[in-house]
Amino acid sequence: MMDLYPTGVFCAALTPVTANLAPDVPALVQHCRWLLAQGCDGIALLGTTGEASSFSVDERKAILEGVVEQGIPADQLLPGTGCAALSDTVTLTKHAIRLGVAGVVVLPPFYYKEVTVDGLTASYEAVIERVGDARLKVVLYHIPPVAQVPIPVPLIDRLRDRYPDTVVGIKDSGGDFAHMVELVRRFPGLAVLAGADPLMLPLLREGGSGCITATSNLAARELATIYAGWRDPARAAEVEAAQARISEVRALVSHWPQIAALKGATALRTGRPGWALPRPPLMALTETERAELQFALEASAVL
Amino acid sequence: MMDLYPTGVFCAALTPVTANLAPDVPALVQHCRWLLAQGCDGIALLGTTGEASSFSVDERKAILEGVVEQGIPADQLLPGTGCAALSDTVTLTKHAIRLGVAGVVVLPPFYYKEVTVDGLTASYEAVIERVGDARLKVVLYHIPPVAQVPIPVPLIDRLRDRYPDTVVGIKDSGGDFAHMVELVRRFPGLAVLAGADPLMLPLLREGGSGCITATSNLAARELATIYAGWRDPARAAEVEAAQARISEVRALVSHWPQIAALKGATALRTGRPGWALPRPPLMALTETERAELQFALEASAVL
Numbered sequence: 155m156m157d158l159y160p161t162g163v164f165c166a167a168l169t170p171v172t173a174n175l176a177p178d179v180p181a182l183v184q185h186c187r188w189l190l191a192q193g194c195d196g197i198a199l200l201g202t203t204g205e206a207s208s209f210s211v212d213e214r215k216a217i218l219e220g221v222v223e224q225g226i227p228a229d230q231l232l233p234g235t236g237c238a239a240l241s242d243t244v245t246l247t248k249h250a251i252r253l254g255v256a257g258v259v260v261l262p263p264f265y266y267k268e269v270t271v272d273g274l275t276a277s278y279e280a281v282i283e284r285v286g287d288a289r290l291k292v293v294l295y296h297i298p299p300v301a302q303v304p305i306p307v308p309l310i311d312r313l314r315d316r317y318p319d320t321v322v323g324i325k326d327s328g329g330d331f332a333h334m335v336e337l338v339r340r341f342p343g344l345a346v347l348a349g350a351d352p353l354m355l356p357l358l359r360e361g362g363s364g365c366i367t368a369t370s371n372l373a374a375r376e377l378a379t380i381y382a383g384w385r386d387p388a389r390a391a392e393v394e395a396a397q398a399r400i401s402e403v404r405a406l407v408s409h410w411p412q413i414a415a416l417k418g419a420t421a422l423r424t425g426r427p428g429w430a431l432p433r434p435p436l437m438a439l440t441e442t443e444r445a446e447l448q449f450a451l452e453a454s455a456v457l
Numbered sequence: 458m459m460d461l462y463p464t465g466v467f468c469a470a471l472t473p474v475t476a477n478l479a480p481d482v483p484a485l486v487q488h489c490r491w492l493l494a495q496g497c498d499g500i501a502l503l504g505t506t507g508e509a510s511s512f513s514v515d516e517r518k519a520i521l522e523g524v525v526e527q528g529i530p531a532d533q534l535l536p537g538t539g540c541a542a543l544s545d546t547v548t549l550t551k552h553a554i555r556l557g558v559a560g561v562v563v564l565p566p567f568y569y570k571e572v573t574v575d576g577l578t579a580s581y582e583a584v585i586e587r588v589g590d591a592r593l594k595v596v597l598y599h600i601p602p603v604a605q606v607p608i609p610v611p612l613i614d615r616l617r618d619r620y621p622d623t624v625v626g627i628k629d630s631g632g633d634f635a636h637m638v639e640l641v642r643r644f645p646g647l648a649v650l651a652g653a654d655p656l657m658l659p660l661l662r663e664g665g666s667g668c669i670t671a672t673s674n675l676a677a678r679e680l681a682t683i684y685a686g687w688r689d690p691a692r693a694a695e696v697e698a699a700q701a702r703i704s705e706v707r708a709l710v711s712h713w714p715q716i717a718a719l720k721g722a723t724a725l726r727t728g729r730p731g732w733a734l735p736r737p738p739l740m741a742l743t744e745t746e747r748a749e750l751q752f753a754l755e756a757s758a759v760l
Contacts, residue, residue, distance in 0.1 A: 175543070175583070202568075207541040207542060207566075207568035207569075208541065208542050208543060208566065208568070208569075209542050209544065210514065210542050210544040210545045210548065211513065211514065213542075213544060238510040238511065238541060239510060239511050239512050239513050239516075240478070240511060240736055240737060241512065241513040241516060242513045245513065262738070263510075263511065263737070263738045264568065265505075265510035265511070265567065265603065265604075266510075266511075266603065266738055266739060267602070267603055267605065269738040269739065270738075270740060272740050273737055273738035273739055273740045274737075274738055276737035276738065276740065277737040277738045280478070280737055299570070300568065300569065300570055301568075302570065302605050303738075433543055434543060434566070434576055434577075434579035434580040434583055435565070435566045435569055435572040435573075435576035435577055435579065435580045435606075436569060436572065436576055437573060437575050437576045437579065
């Protein structure tokens with residue numbers, strides 16, 4: 155079996171903000187510690203769930219620096235560095251490598267729609283060439299429901315062909331399990347990570363590498379249980395129970411807008427009400443919604 | 458009649474780049490001069506046609522500073538300052554005001570899709586409050602085909618209600634003429650600008666204020682003719698001819714991806730081949746396409 159990277163459970167960590175909507179680095183560091191203690195293999199901070207695109211390049215640099223300075227191991231971090239502007243993606247990727255991160259998750263440039271495979275190829279090539287660092291490990295980020303710009307298969311073909319040691323993985327948040335399996339089959343040597351928690355287990359069984367997911371902000375332990383035990387027949391019952399739990403928590407949270415619900419749940423878990431705030435254009439749950447969420451989480455013993 | 462702002466013909470200017478894909482400010486300044494000489498009332502630089510979202514905040518600041526320093530009157534500039542990140546929109550808007558621009562065109566935050574009116578309202582409010590400058594004049598930017606996040610009517614309602622002297626206009630690039638007319642009817646005192654060249658004349662007749670358009674990079678003179686003459690029965694024939702011309706040029710260019718075609722045409726007009734380059738993910742026309750474009754432009758006597 156080839157040595158894939160990244161493998162395991164990565165949490166697409168939420169980014170807490172202060173009352174002034176500035177990044178709250180101490181609260182994020184605490185959250186990262188908790189996630190690692192829950193069994194996450196790493197933290198994919200500053201992705202869609204982390205509201206990365208709602209922060210400036212300087213804020214994103216400060217967040218990553220703060221987390222590393224406060225002792226979260228850089229080699230367990232997998233930050234998002236993809237922006238609409240080529241120059242921003244290059245700046246953030248260079249910065250992340252300099253801090254010693256193991257890899258970066260790179261969105262396609264997402265402002266223009268219906269761009270060509272040639273155009274996307276040119277974008278990723280320009281990033282890789284301008285960063286020009288042998289340590290660079292890129293995880294492509296396929297999230298068509300949000301970015302509206304997909305990572306088409308011919309793009310992966312070209313990038314794998316040209317940069318087999320650099321373009322090492324893909325996070326597939328398209329929600330289409332058949333597509334994830336197709337990626338595993340077509341691209342041996344490419345780490346395919348599920349972008350939805352309940353799909354990690356079936357994808358592992360098809361040769362996938364793990365997950366980068368949002369619900370793991372709340373239920374990382376169950377994902378870690380699945381990842382540790384899925385090959386072991388003796389742990390089948392434990393794995394199935396964890397999988398059922400993951401599906402339950404995800405279904406519960408999906409009654410509200412995802413990031414607001416996960417932030418609301420984290421506010422309740424930590425006792426820090428500030429956690430509930432996203433940055434506009436996302437909105438916090440209303441008081442009523444937060445009360446409903448608390449009832450639901452308590453009824454399911456998530457809290 | 459109320460005093461609306463902005464009024465007239467604004468060109469959504471292209472942004473030339475160097476071989477290294479850096480902004481080519483001298484070439485942009487030359488283009489701005491030409492556009493004003495052709496009769497544009499102002500220049501809406503760094504919009505969608507200007508590939509604004511493909512440049513970093515620092516690059517966008519440098520572009521605007523360069524243009525102002527090289528003598529393009531700041532009060533004829535209407536730069537785009539809307540970004541995915543609230544903090545970037547605030548930074549760019551403050552910077553533009555400091556340089557003396559008359560107004561700014563502000564995209565909604567465009568990364569997250571299906572955001573609520575509350576979330577969009579909170580975004581624009583946060584920008585206006587954080588900029589905190591009585592000189593601020595905001596033109597909302599409705600371009601759902603690209604941003605995928607629209608400016609819904611209830612959002613305009615709330616912003617006009619709260620900031621009637623600040624939120625002064627809307628650029629409607631939705632392509633739906635009935636929607637533009639609805640905006641004129643619903644919001645007296647709001648300048649409604651057509652985002653498509655052939656729609657300026659019909660919109661002026663319905664009470665619109667002018668246009669901010671892409672084809673004006675090539676055919677600004679005709680738009681200026683229409684704007685100057687549309688109320689004067691003695692100039693009806695001249696206006697109709699200009700309108701026919703605008704429609705012809707736009708139809709011609711629409712055989713290729715718009716920005717690539719306009720840049721290709723500008724390369725031919727100026728004799729500077731570098732003009733043909735966009736920044737990835739957009740791509741320049743191929744040699745064949747450029748040759749076809751040249752034939753078409755010459756056949757129509759645009760060149």
